[in-house]
Amino acid sequence: xxxxxxxxxxxxxxxxxxxxxxxxxxxxxxxxxxxxxxxxxxxxxxxxxxxxxxxxxxxxxxxxxxxxxxxxxxxxxxxxxxxxxxxxxxxxxxxxxxxxxxxxxxxxxxxxxxxxxxxxxxxxxxxxxxxxxxxxxxxxxxxxxxxxxxxxxxxxxxxxxxxxxxxxxxxxxxxxxxxxxxxxxxxxxxxxxxxxxxxxxxxxxxxxxxxxxxxxxxxxxxxxxxxxxxxxxxxxxxxxxxxxxxxxxxxxxxxxxxxxxxxxxxxxxxxxxxxxxxxxxxxxxxxxxxxxxxxxxxxxxxxxxxxxxxxxxxxxxxxxxxxxxxxxxxxxxxxxxxxxxxxxxxxxxxxxxxxxxxxxxxxxxxxxx
Numbered sequence: 001x002x003x004x005x006x007x008x009x010x011x012x013x014x015x016x017x018x019x020x021x022x023x024x025x026x027x028x029x030x031x032x033x034x035x036x037x038x039x040x041x042x043x044x045x046x047x048x049x050x051x052x053x054x055x056x057x058x059x060x061x062x063x064x065x066x067x068x069x070x071x072x073x074x075x076x077x078x079x080x081x082x083x084x085x086x087x088x089x090x091x092x093x094x095x096x097x098x099x100x101x102x103x104x105x106x107x108x109x110x111x112x113x114x115x116x117x118x119x120x121x122x123x124x125x126x127x128x129x130x131x132x133x134x135x136x137x138x139x140x141x142x143x144x145x146x147x148x149x150x151x152x153x154x155x156x157x158x159x160x161x162x163x164x165x166x167x168x169x170x171x172x173x174x175x176x177x178x179x180x181x182x183x184x185x186x187x188x189x190x191x192x193x194x195x196x197x198x199x200x201x202x203x204x205x206x207x208x209x210x211x212x213x214x215x216x217x218x219x220x221x222x223x224x225x226x227x228x229x230x231x232x233x234x235x236x237x238x239x240x241x242x243x244x245x246x247x248x249x250x251x252x253x254x255x256x257x258x259x260x261x262x263x264x265x266x267x268x269x270x271x272x273x274x275x276x277x278x279x280x281x282x283x284x285x286x287x288x289x290x291x292x293x294x295x296x297x298x299x300x301x302x303x304x305x306x307x308x309x310x311x312x313x314x315x316x317x318x319x320x321x322x323x324x325x326x327x328x329x330x331x332x333x334x335x336x337x338x339x340x341x342x343x344x345x346x347x348x349x350x351x352x353x354x355x356x357x358x359x360x361x362x363x364x365x366x367x368x369x
Contacts (some may be wrong), residue, residue, distance in 0.1 A: 063111075
C-alpha cells in the first residue's frame with residue numbers, strides 16, 4: 001500500500017495528482033486487517049459488568065479483554081469518541097474493584113485475535129515480507145507509558161513478539177497512536193483459519209511481564225519482555241477507565257486515515273465468528289409446523305448462516321423452553337450451511353409443539369478464535 005498521500009488533502013493545493021494516488025484512493029477496500037476496528041458491532045451485549053477473567057468476546061465483536069486476578073471490570077460499547085473523525089463508538093474498560101498491588105502473574109490486557117488467512121498479504125517468512133503500520137485512537141484518565149505488542153502464534157514452533165511503547169501525555173484526551181511494524185523475513189504467519197496473530201494492549205501487569213527488554217523487532221516470545229516499559233497500573237483505582245477505537249493494521253510505511261466501512265460489511269465480517277438468531281418470542285419457530293410427521297414424532301427447521309463461518313460453530317441457545325414436546329435442540333455440522341432446530345414429542349403427532357422465548361432469548365452459532 002503506497003497511499004502516503006490522501007486525495008482529500010491534495011485537491012485544491014496545486015499538487016499534481018498521479019494515477020497511483022487515484023488507484024490508492026479507489027482501491028482502499030479491505031486495507032485494514034482488523035475487523036470491527038471502529039467498534040460498531042456488538043451482537044452479544046453493549047455492556048457486561050463484574051468481569052474478572054475476560055478471555056472471550058462479551059460485548060464489542062472481535063474484542064477480547066483479558067485479566068488475571070487484577071481487579072474487576074465493566075466492559076462496554078461507548079459513544080465517547082474522538083471529535084471529527086467519523087467514529088460513533090469506542091470500546092471502554094472501567095475498573096470497578098481496584099487492585100493496587102499486583103502479584104507477579106497478574107495482568108490486564110485488551111486483545112484482538114486474527115486468523116492466518118487475513119495475514120498472508122504481508123508475505124512474512126519470505127524475502128518479500130512487507131512492512132506494516134498499526135494505528136489507533138486511545139483515551140484514559142491515567143497518563144503514563146503503555147505497551148502494545150503483536151504476537152505471531154506459530155504452530156509447532158516458538159511464537160514471536162514485537163512490542164512498542166506509547167505515552168499518554170494528557171489525561172482524558174483522545175490521542176492517535178501510530179507504530180511501524182517491521183517485516184519478518186524469517187517466520188511466516190500460518191496460512192489457515194486458526195488464531196495466528198494476537199495484538200495485546202497491556203494496561204496493568206505484574207513483574208512476570210515487564211522486567212525484561214522491550215522488543216521492537218520480531219523476537220522469540222519471552223513473557224518478561226511483553227510489557228517492558230509499562231509504568232502504569234490501570235487496576236489501581238476505581239476511577240480508572242480506558243477507551244479505544246479506530247484500530248487499523250495496514251500494509252505500508254505510513255498510517256493512512258481510518259477506513260470506515262458501511263455497517264453491513266462490518267457486520268458480515270463479524271458474523272464469520274459469531275452470529276445470533278432471535279430474539280425468540282412466544283410460540284416461535286415450530287408453531288409453523290402443523291401437522292408434522294405423524295409417525296416419527298420429529299420435525300426440524302433450518303436457518304441459514306448469513307456468511308460462511310470460520311469453522312464449524314458451537315451452537316446453543318439462551319433460556320428457550322419448549323411446549324407440547326419432550327425435547328428440542330440446535331445443531332450444525334457445517335460452517336457454510338445452516339443452524340438446525342429440531343424437536344420431538346415421543347407421541348404420534350407433533351402438531352401444536354413450539355418453542356418459547358421471552359423476546360430477548362436467542363439461538364447463536366460461535367466460531368470465535
